[in-house]
Amino acid sequence: MVLCIEVVDKAFGEMFRDFLNAGGYEAREQSSGHREFYRFHKPKDKNFPFMVELFSKEPDKISLPDDTGIVRLEVEADIVSLSAILLDPQYFEALQNGKRVENGVTILDQSILIPFKARAFLDLTGRRDKGDKIVKGDDIKKHRADVFRLSQLLPGNAVVQVSDPLREDVRSFLAAIEAEGTLDPKALNIPMTREEAISFLRKAYGIAEDQTDDAL
Incomplete structure (x- = not known):
């Protein structure tokens, strides 16, 4: 909330x-x-x-x-949470523009929530790789899984318009998932292979196939 x-x-x-x-x-x-x-x-x-x-x-x-x-x-240096992400003006603007009302409740559209989850994954993995012992592996896995679960709510021909910084975070996220090669969508009850799920999100967010190598 x-x-x-x-x-x-x-x-x-x-x-x-x-x-x-x-x-x-x-x-x-x-x-x-x-x-x-x-x-x-x-x-x-x-x-x-x-x-x-x-x-x-x-x-x-x-x-x-x-x-x-x-x-x-003492959390000022590395607050990794929704609040920290919202301190980024691009994400705050996306939050404001991505709201919709469902059953009288204002929620964030899944097309915008996906970049939020991708960014949280990138922030946490970055901290973990720098040796931060506070980061929990389960939190990283949850954000990763949430991205692909939310992708199932997008229409098959989805074309999502987001700002370049958000698109870049989705691109980096997908590159990381492709590189680690451990995601099993079927374990999340997603009827796609890993390659199909990644390809679907790339197309939805307008990410060219040859852009992903830069993030590795």
Whole structure:
């Protein structure tokens, strides 16, 4: 869930604190650094979202009550999450333009969610390859699987228009999947071979076959 709010005033802060208390969120964390980032997780009430994040590109834009119970967290250098991706203006614009309403709920279209998942995969694998011990292999596999599961929601003749940075992330993602050669779409109940799934996404996002070698 993403809330795009221009002004976070005292009233919102108090309501948000009450929401956290109602859900019994045990972990309440704030980053240190020039960007403001808050993460709330481990709710006692499992009917509440398992994680909530607030972020701002500029400090002092988010005002929460002193009794919210927030702990400082050293995560500024490498926040790899939806919030970190949204700090990229190209992705934030894609989020704003890729929204659609279904059954009264605003959701992000799968054609735009796929680049988000691809970017998360690339960020996590990049950190892992640099020796970051915090990165979990299961998280990498989940983002990889999500891309191909979401691809099944695209029409067979899909032509997805995205900005060049998002297309580049999809290209790099597909090149990485092709290089590692371990993905088995059938294990995800996807009726395609790995080569067919990769080819389908390349065509959908306008990625030429000969562009993929540059990412390896």
